[in-house]
Amino acid sequence: MMEFFEANKDILLFTGAAAVKALAFLGAVMGFTALMTLAERKVSALMQDRVGPNRASVFGFAFNGLFQPIADAIKMILKEDFVPGRAEKLLFTLAPFFALVPVLALFAVIPFGDYVMVYGYQLELQIADLPLGLFFVLALSGLAIYGVFLGGWASKNNFALLGGLRGAAQMVSYEVVLGLTLVGLMMIYGSASLQDMVRAQGRLLFGFIPAWGVVCQPFAFILFLIASTAENKRTPFDLVEGESEIIGYFMEYSSMRFAAFMFAEFIEIVLISMLIATLFFGGWQVPYLYETGFMFPGGAELPLNHYLVSAMQVGSFTVKTVFFCWFSLIVRWTLPRFRFDQMMSLCWKALLPLALLNILLTGAAMTFLGKL
Amino acid sequence: MILNAAFYLFSGLAALATLLMIFQRDPVKAAMLMLAALLSTAGIYLVLSAQLLAALQIILYAGAIMTLFIVALTATPAAWRDKPGRGSFMKVLGLAAASVILMELLKVSTALKAITVSPEFSETGTLDLASALFGRFAFQFELLSLVILAAIVAAVALTAKRRTAQ
Numbered sequence: 001m002m003e004f005f006e007a008n009k010d011i012l013l014f015t016g017a018a019a020v021k022a023l024a025f026l027g028a029v030m031g032f033t034a035l036m037t038l039a040e041r042k043v044s045a046l047m048q049d050r051v052g053p054n055r056a057s058v059f060g061f062a063f064n065g066l067f068q069p070i071a072d073a074i075k076m077i078l079k080e081d082f083v084p085g086r087a088e089k090l091l092f093t094l095a096p097f098f099a100l101v102p103v104l105a106l107f108a109v110i111p112f113g114d115y116v117m118v119y120g121y122q123l124e125l126q127i128a129d130l131p132l133g134l135f136f137v138l139a140l141s142g143l144a145i146y147g148v149f150l151g152g153w154a155s156k157n158n159f160a161l162l163g164g165l166r167g168a169a170q171m172v173s174y175e176v177v178l179g180l181t182l183v184g185l186m187m188i189y190g191s192a193s194l195q196d197m198v199r200a201q202g203r204l205l206f207g208f209i210p211a212w213g214v215v216c217q218p219f220a221f222i223l224f225l226i227a228s229t230a231e232n233k234r235t236p237f238d239l240v241e242g243e244s245e246i247i248g249y250f251m252e253y254s255s256m257r258f259a260a261f262m263f264a265e266f267i268e269i270v271l272i273s274m275l276i277a278t279l280f281f282g283g284w285q286v287p288y289l290y291e292t293g294f295m296f297p298g299g300a301e302l303p304l305n306h307y308l309v310s311a312m313q314v315g316s317f318t319v320k321t322v323f324f325c326w327f328s329l330i331v332r333w334t335l336p337r338f339r340f341d342q343m344m345s346l347c348w349k350a351l352l353p354l355a356l357l358n359i360l361l362t363g364a365a366m367t368f369l370g371k372l
Numbered sequence: 373m374i375l376n377a378a379f380y381l382f383s384g385l386a387a388l389a390t391l392l393m394i395f396q397r398d399p400v401k402a403a404m405l406m407l408a409a410l411l412s413t414a415g416i417y418l419v420l421s422a423q424l425l426a427a428l429q430i431i432l433y434a435g436a437i438m439t440l441f442i443v444a445l446t447a448t449p450a451a452w453r454d455k456p457g458r459g460s461f462m463k464v465l466g467l468a469a470a471s472v473i474l475m476e477l478l479k480v481s482t483a484l485k486a487i488t489v490s491p492e493f494s495e496t497g498t499l500d501l502a503s504a505l506f507g508r509f510a511f512q513f514e515l516l517s518l519v520i521l522a523a524i525v526a527a528v529a530l531t532a533k534r535r536t537a538q
Contacts, residue, residue, distance in 0.1 A: 143430065153446060
C-alpha cells in the first residue's frame with residue numbers, strides 16, 4: 001500500500017489538491033450565489049422604496065431576511081415536478097443540465113489567487129491553469145446556448161419556443177462581440193492563459209500606474225461589459241424572458257428543474273464579475289503588493305508575511321467580484337428593456353465594428369509604441 | 373493507457389452519434405445528435421493534445437454553426453420536414469456513392485496505420501500556428517478570406533433581391 005503511494009506521489013498530490021481546490025472554490029461560489037438571490041431582491045426593494053423579504057426566520061430570528069435563500073430552496077424542492085404531456089421527455093430533462101454544467105465548469109480556469117506554500121508544496125490558487133484558458137471560456141459559454149434553446153424547444157410551448165429562439169439568436173450574436181473584445185487583451189499580454197494575464201497586470205506603466213486591462217484596453221472593457229450583460233440575458237437584454245410578454249424558455253419548468261435555470265443565471269453573474277475582475281481589473285493583484293510585501297513607487301517598502309500577502313490577494317479578488325456583482329444588480333433595476341431589433345442592430349451595427357476597430361487600434365499602437 | 377481508452381471512447385461516441393443522426397427523422401433531434409458527434413470529435417482532439425483545435429472545434433462548430441443551424445430549423449420547419457423516399461434509382465445512386473467513399477476511407481486508413489505518431493507530439497499552441505498563418509502562409513490565408521467575403525456578399529444580394537420582389 002505504501003509503495004503504491006510512494007510510486008504515484010505526484011499524481012496523487014495533484015489530484016488531491018485539485019479536488020480540494022474545486023470543492024472549496026465551488027463551495028464558496030455556491031454559497032455566494034445563494035446570497036446573490038437574496039441581494040437581488042433586497043437591492044430591487046431598496047431601489048423601489050420597499051422592504052424586501054424579511055420574514056423567513058429560525059426560532060424567531062430573521063436577521064432582516066438572511067434565511068430567505070434557505071426558505072426558497074426548501075420551497076423549490078417541495079414543489080411538484082411537472083413535465084408537460086407533449087414535451088420531449090429526454091431533452092426536457094437534459095436542458096437544465098446544459099444550462100448549469102458549462103457555467104460551473106468555467107470556474108476551473110479562474111485564478112482566485114497567486115499561490116500558497118503548504119508544507120513546502122506550492123499550491124497554485126487556480127483549479128486548472130490551461131494555456132488556452134480564454135479559448136476554453138469562449139468554447140463553454142457557447143455551449144450554454146443549448147440549455148436555453150433545448151428548454152424552449154422541448155417544452156412544445158409556443159411562448160417557450162419564442163424565448164428559446166430569441167435566446168439562441170441573441171447569445172450567438174453577442175458571443176462574437178465577446179470573443180473579439182478579448183483579442184486586444186491577448187495581443188497586449190501575449191498569452192491566453194488567465195493566470196499569465198493576471199501576472200502581467202502586476203507590472204507598472206510609467207512607474208506608477210498598474211498595467212490593469214482597464215488602463216490598457218478601456219474601450220474593450222466597455223464593450224465587454226455590454227456584451228457580457230447581453231450574454232447573461234439580464235435587463236436591458238432580457239427579451240429572452242420578457243416577464244410581461246412571453247415569460248421565456250423556462251415557461252413549462254417547475255420545481256428544481258426551474259431552480260437549475262434560475263441558479264445558472266445567478267452563477268453566471270458571479271462568473272462574469274470574476275471574468276471582468278480577472279481580465280480588466282488585475283484579478284487578485286493589489287496595487288504595489290508583490291510576493292515579499294508592498295513596494296511603493298516612491299521607494300518606500302513594507303515587507304509582509306507570505307500568508308498575509310496571499311490572504312490580501314484573495315481578498316482583493318473577492319472585493320472586485322462583489323463590486324461587479326453589485327453593479328450588475330444595480331443595472332438590472334435601472335435600465336428599461338430593449339426592443340429585439342434594437343438589440344440586434346446594437347450588436348451587429350455598433351458593437352461588432354467597434355470591437356474590430358479596437359483590434360486595429362491596438363495593433364497600430366503596439367506597432368508604433370512598441371510592445372508593452 | 374488512459375489516453376488510449378479515452379481515444380476509443382470518444383471515437384466510439386462520435387461514430388455512434390453520427391449513425392443515430394442519420395437514422396433520426398426529427399430534424400432538431402438529429403441536430404442534437406450531430407452536436408454530440410462534434411463534441412466527441414473535440415474530445416478526440418483533446419486526447420491527441422491538440423488543445424487549440426479542440427477549443428476551435430467547440431467554438432466554431434458546436435457554438436456558432438450548430439446554433440445557426442438550429443435557429444434555421446425551428447424558424448422554417450416546413451423546409452426540413454422529412455419527405456418520402458424518391459424512388460429506387462436515387463437509393464441505388466446513394467448506396468453506390470456511399471460504397472465508393474467507404475472504399476476510399478479503407479484505402480486511406482491502411483496507409484495511415486503505417487505512419488507512426490511520435491508519442492511526445494503536442495501542439496505547442498497558438499504562437500506557432502499564428503506565425504505560420506500570418507507569416508509563411510499569409511497570402512493563402514488572405515485569399516481564403518476573399519472566398520468567405522464573396523459568400524457573404526452573395527448571401528446579402530440574395531436576400532436583398534427577395535425583399536424587392538415582394
